[in-house]
Amino acid sequence: MQRYTIPAIVLHWLIALLIVAAFVLGLVMTDIPGLTPAKLRYVSWHKWLGVTVLGLAVLRLLWRLGHRPPALPASTPAWQQGAAHGLHALLYVLIFAVPLSGYAFSLAAGVKVVYLGVFELPVLFGPDPALKPVLRAVHYWLDMSLAAAVALHLAAALKHQFVDRDGLLARMLPFAPTKENP
Template identity: 50%
Template sequence: MPLGNTADRYGTVAQTLHWATFLLLLGSFGLGLWMVELSLSPQKLKLISYHKWIGVTVFLLALVRLAWRLYSPPPPLPASVPAWQQRAASAVHGLIYGLLLAVPVTGWLGSSAKGIPTVYLGLIRLPDLIGKDPELAEQLFRLHWVLNKTLLVAVSVHVAAALKHHLVDRDEVLARMLPARLSRR
C-alpha cells in the first residue's frame, strides 16, 4: 500500500491519520461526557488532563492532516456520485476539519480563562491564550460544548454517508479509506 493517496484510494498516511483521529474523538467524547458528571476530585482532575491531552493531539493531527491533503490530495469521488452529493461531502469534510481545530481551541481558551493551565502529556505547559476571566470561561466552555455536539452530528452524517455508499450504493467510497486487506469484498 502506498504512503500517498492514489487516483482511487487513500494511502497509508491518510488512512492512519483518519482512523487515529476517529479513535481519539471516540475517546474524547466518552471521557468528556463521563467527567462532567463527576464531582470535583483528584480523579476528575486527572480525567480533565487526559481530555486536554486528547484535544491537543486531535488539534495537531488535524494540522498534519490538512498539510498532508495539500501534499497528497485525496482521490476524487467516483463519477457515479451525483454532483450534489459531492458538494455535500465537501461541505461536511470542511465542517469536520474546521471543528477539529475549533473544538480544542475553545477548550484551551476556556481553560486559560478559568486560570487552569493546559499541560500537554503532563510535560509541556502550553501558554495561556487569554487572561483569567471566569465569566468568559463559562461562555467558552458552553461554546466548546456546542461545537462538540456539532462535531458529533457532522461525524455521524459522515459515517452514515459512508455506510450508505457501502451498503446501499455498493460503490467503493468507503473501501477507499479502509486498509486494502479490509476493503476486499
C-alpha cells in the first residue's frame, strides 16, 4: 500500500495538532468571565493558532492540487470510498471556513488581528454591531461542525486500524511499516 508523501504527512499532523489546541483554547477562553489579562492573552494565542492553521491550509491545498493521494484499497466498498472523499472534502472546506469566520468575527467586533503580536492582518471591514453576533454564531457552529467531522474522521481511522486491520493508518505515518514494506 502506497504511503502519503512526507509534506502531506507533516501538514496533516501539524494542522491536526493546531486545530485541537485552538479548539480547546477557544472553549477555555470563552468560559472566563469578564476581560481579564489572562483571557486577553488566551484570545491572542487562539487567533495566532487559528491564523497558522489558515496559512498551513493554503499550503496543504496547493500541495494537494499538485499531488494525488494514494488510492484506497480496491476492496473498499463504493459507498465507503464516497463517504471518505466527501468527509475529506468537508474537512478541507472547514479548515478554511473556521479560521476565516473567526477572523471576520474579530473585524466585526472592531478588534484588529495582529499575528504573533507583530504582523497586522488587513482590516477588510470596520466594526459592525449588527454583523458581530451573526459572525460569532457562525464561528461557533463551524467550530462544532469541524469537531464533529474530526470525530468521524478519527472513528473511521480507528475502525480501519483495530476492526478491519487493513494498515490504512500507516499510510499517514512517516515511519510505521505498511503492508507492502513491513
